[in-house]
Amino acid sequence: MQKDITRLSFILLFAPFALWIVLLIILPHIGMVIISLREKVAPRVYEFSFAQYIDFVQEPIYWNTLLRTGSMSLLVTVLALIIGFPIAYYIAKIAGKRSKGALFLLCLIPLWVSDLIRAFGWILLLRETGVISTALQKTGLVGQPVEFLYNDATVIMGLVYTVILFMIVPLVSTLDGMDDAMVEAGYNLGGNGPTVLRRIIIPYAMPGIVSGCIVVFMLTAGSYLTPILLGGKNSSWFTEQIYEQFISRYNWESGAAFGFLLLFFTSVVVWLGLKISGQTLSSTVAKS
Amino acid sequence: MSAEYDLECLDVSKNFGSVRAVQEVSFKIPKGSFFSILGPSGCGKTTLMRMIAGFEDPSQGDIHIKGKSVLNTAPNKRNVKMVFQHLALFPMMNVFENIAYGLRCRGEASAEVNRKVHDVLDRIALPDVGKREIHQLSGGQKQRIAIARCMVLDPDVLLLDEPLGALDLKLREAMKIELKLLQHQFDTTFIYITHDQSEALVMSDNVAIMNDGRFEQVGTPQELYHDPHTAFVAGFVGDNNQWTGKVHQLSGDRVDLVTQTGLNMAGHLRGRAQATKGGGLTLYVRPEFIKTRKAKDTTPADASDGENTLTGKIDSLLFNGANSRILVRGPGQELIEADVVLTGGTDDLKPGDTVQLTWPAEQTMCFAA
Numbered sequence: 196m197q198k199d200i201t202r203l204s205f206i207l208l209f210a211p212f213a214l215w216i217v218l219l220i221i222l223p224h225i226g227m228v229i230i231s232l233r234e235k236v237a238p239r240v241y242e243f244s245f246a247q248y249i250d251f252v253q254e255p256i257y258w259n260t261l262l263r264t265g266s267m268s269l270l271v272t273v274l275a276l277i278i279g280f281p282i283a284y285y286i287a288k289i290a291g292k293r294s295k296g297a298l299f300l301l302c303l304i305p306l307w308v309s310d311l312i313r314a315f316g317w318i319l320l321l322r323e324t325g326v327i328s329t330a331l332q333k334t335g336l337v338g339q340p341v342e343f344l345y346n347d348a349t350v351i352m353g354l355v356y357t358v359i360l361f362m363i364v365p366l367v368s369t370l371d372g373m374d375d376a377m378v379e380a381g382y383n384l385g386g387n388g389p390t391v392l393r394r395i396i397i398p399y400a401m402p403g404i405v406s407g408c409i410v411v412f413m414l415t416a417g418s419y420l421t422p423i424l425l426g427g428k429n430s431s432w433f434t435e436q437i438y439e440q441f442i443s444r445y446n447w448e449s450g451a452a453f454g455f456l457l458l459f460f461t462s463v464v465v466w467l468g469l470k471i472s473g474q475t476l477s478s479t480v481a482k483s
Numbered sequence: 484m485s486a487e488y489d490l491e492c493l494d495v496s497k498n499f500g501s502v503r504a505v506q507e508v509s510f511k512i513p514k515g516s517f518f519s520i521l522g523p524s525g526c527g528k529t530t531l532m533r534m535i536a537g538f539e540d541p542s543q544g545d546i547h548i549k550g551k552s553v554l555n556t557a558p559n560k561r562n563v564k565m566v567f568q569h570l571a572l573f574p575m576m577n578v579f580e581n582i583a584y585g586l587r588c589r590g591e592a593s594a595e596v597n598r599k600v601h602d603v604l605d606r607i608a609l610p611d612v613g614k615r616e617i618h619q620l621s622g623g624q625k626q627r628i629a630i631a632r633c634m635v636l637d638p639d640v641l642l643l644d645e646p647l648g649a650l651d652l653k654l655r656e657a658m659k660i661e662l663k664l665l666q667h668q669f670d671t672t673f674i675y676i677t678h679d680q681s682e683a684l685v686m687s688d689n690v691a692i693m694n695d696g697r698f699e700q701v702g703t704p705q706e707l708y709h710d711p712h713t714a715f716v717a718g719f720v721g722d723n724n725q726w727t728g729k730v731h732q733l734s735g736d737r738v739d740l741v742t743q744t745g746l747n748m749a750g751h752l753r754g755r756a757q758a759t760k761g762g763g764l765t766l767y768v769r770p771e772f773i774k775t776r777k778a779k780d781t782t783p784a785d786a787s788d789g790e791n792t793l794t795g796k797i798d799s800l801l802f803n804g805a806n807s808r809i810l811v812r813g814p815g816q817e818l819i820e821a822d823v824v825l826t827g828g829t830d831d832l833k834p835g836d837t838v839q840l841t842w843p844a845e846q847t848m849c850f851a852a
Contacts, residue, residue, distance in 0.1 A: 374571060376568070376569060377571045377573065379536075379538055379565075379571070380565070380567055381584075382557075382559045383563075383565045384584055384585035384588060384633070385559050385585045385636065386588045387559055387588075390588055394573075394584065395573060398573075399574070401575070
C-alpha cells in the first residue's frame with residue numbers, strides 16, 4: 196500500500212516533466228529531422244534525400260554564416276568571461292555581506308525588462324539621431340551625425356550585455372564556495388597575485404567558468420533579436436538564415452536542416468570545450 | 484634585535500574601528516622552540532597570528548623575524564608559513580602538486596622540486612601518497628600534508644592555527660604527540676594557536692596565555708600551572724575549585740580568609756595585586772591537591788597549621804580510569820571536585836559516603852579581586 200502511494204506520487208511528479216520533454220523537445224526535434232531529410236520533387240510530393248545538407252555544404256554563404264556566428268559567439272563568450280570574472284569575484288569575495296545581495300540584485304535587474312525593450316534601448320542610444328550621436332555633435336567632437344548601429348562591434352557589445360548575467364551567476368556561486376584561506380595559503384606559500392589567480396582561483400572556479408561559458412555560448416549562438424535589431428541585415432547571424440528559410444522562403448526542409456546543423460555545431464563546440472578544459476557536463480552545468 | 488630570536492613582537496597592537504583586538508603584545512621566541520598562544524575564542528590570538536603572517540598590518544608596534552622588521556614585507560615574501568585551521572589544501576591539485584606549489588613559486592628547477600617533495604614526504608612517513616588526490620586522504624594524513632607543504636619551504640617560523648580542531652578525539656591525542664615529534668625533527672620554531680589547554684600544555688616549551696587582546700602570562704607549562712600570576716590564568720589553565728571570599732587576616736603571603744559560603748580557610752596570595760584586610764579574594768584549589776579520607780576512620784581533623792579541612796558527602800562519582808574524580812557536597816552546599824584513586828575494591832568511595840577533604844594552604848591560590 197505504502198509502496199503504491201510512493202509510486203503514484205513519483206509518477207504524478209514525474210509526469211509534467213516527462214510530458215514537457217517528450218512533447219516539446221523530443222517530438223519536435225524528431226519532426227525536424229524528418230522534415231530536413233526530404234526533398235520536394237513535385238507539388239506535394241516529397242522524397243527522402245540529403246539534398247538540404249548537400250545544399251548547405253555547397254553554398255559558401257550558408258556555412259560561412261554558421262562559422263561567423265560560431266566565431267562571434269565564441270568572442271562574446273570570452274568577453275563575457277573576462278568582464279564577468281572580476282565582477283563575480285568582487286561580489287563573492289570582496290563585497291561585504293550586505294552589499295553582496297544588493298550587487299547581485301543590480302545584476303539581475305536588467306532581466307526584468309524583455310530582450311526586445313533592452314535592444315530598443317540600445318537603438319535609442321546608438322542610432323544616427325540617437326543620444327550619443329547628438330551629444331557628440333553638440334560638443335563639437337564630430338561634424339555630422341554618426342551611425343553606431345549595424346556593425347559587428349555593436350552586435351557583440353549588445354550580446355555581451357544580454358548574456359553576461361548568465362556568466363556571473365555560476366561564477367559567483369562557485370567562488371562563494373571557495374574558502375578565503377585557500378587564497379591566503381596561496382600567498383603564504385610564496386605565490387604572487389598572478390600565480391595565485393592562475394594556479395588556485397581559476398582552477399578552483401573552473402566548473403563555474405565552463406558552466407557559464409556553455410550557457411553563454413548556447414544563448415548567443417541561438418539568439419535572434421539582438422543581432423537583428425543591432426546588426427540589421429548585415430549581421431548575417433545564422434538564426435536569421437533559419438528564419439528566412441522558414442518564413443520568407445517557406446522552405447521548411449532547408450530551415451529544418453539549418454536548425455539541426457546549428458544544434459549539431461554548437462554541441463560539437465561545447466564538447467570540444469569540455470574536452471580541452473578537462474571538465475564534464477555533470478561537474479559543471481549540472482552542478483550549479 | 485639580535486638574530487638568536489626567530490620572532491620578536493614589540494608592543495604590537497591592532498584596532499578594528501573602536502575594537503582593540505590586540506593590545507601592546509610583546510614577546511620573543513628563541514630559535515627552534517615550540518611556543519603556544521592559548522586563549523579563549525575571541526581573545527585576539529588569530530589576529531595576532533595573521534599579523535605575523537602578514538595578512539593584517541599592526542596598528543602599532545613592530546614585528547621582527549630573524550632580527551629584521553617585516554612590516555613592509557608582503558605576505559608572500561615573508562619566510563613565515565602557516566597551517567590553516569581547515570588546512571586550506573588545494574583540492575584541484577594532488578598531494579605532490581600541493582607540496583610542490585611553494586617550490587614552484589620560488590622558481591626551483593623541476594629535478595630539485597621532485598627531490599625535495601619526496602624528501603619531505605619521507606620525513607612525514609607518507610612516502611607513497613604523492614599521486615593521491617586530497618579527498619582520498621584521512622584527516623591525520625591531510626594534517627601532515629599541510630605541515631609538509633610548509634616545511635618543504637624551510638620556513639623561519641611555522642604558524643599553526645588550531646589545526647587539530649576538526650579531528651576526532653583519538654586522532655587529536657595522537658597528532659599532539661606527532662606534532663611535537665615533527666617539530667623536533669624539523670628543528671623549526673612552531674607557533675601554535677589554540678583554545679585547548681591540554682594541546683598547549685602537552686606540546687609547548689613555552690605558552691602565552693592571552694585574554695582580551697593582552698598576554699596575561701608567558702612561561703613554561705609547569706610555571707603556568709603551578710605558579711599562575713593572575714586569576715584568569717589560574718582559572719583558565721587546569722581544573723579548579725573556585726571560591727570567593729574576604730581577607731580576615733594577612734601576614735606576608737599567608738592569608739586567613741572567610742569564603743562567601745562561610746568557610747574559614749588559609750591560603751597563599753599569588754599575583755601582583757595587593758590584598759587588604761577585608762578586601763575581596765578569589766581562591767583556586769586544584770582537585771589533585773585535595774586528599775580524601777573517609778570521615779569515620781579518622782580521628783577528628785588534627786587541624787594542623789597550614790591545612791584546610793572540610794567534611795562533606797559524596798554527591799557523585801566521575802569514574803574515568805586513572806583520572807577519576809568525586810564531587811563532594813561541602814558544608815556551604817557547594818560542589819567540590821577532588822581526584823581519587825579507585826582500585827575497584829570494596830573499600831572504594833561510593834556516592835553518599837561522608838568524607839574529609841584536606842589540602843595545604845600553599846595550594847590554595849588566592850588572588851586579590
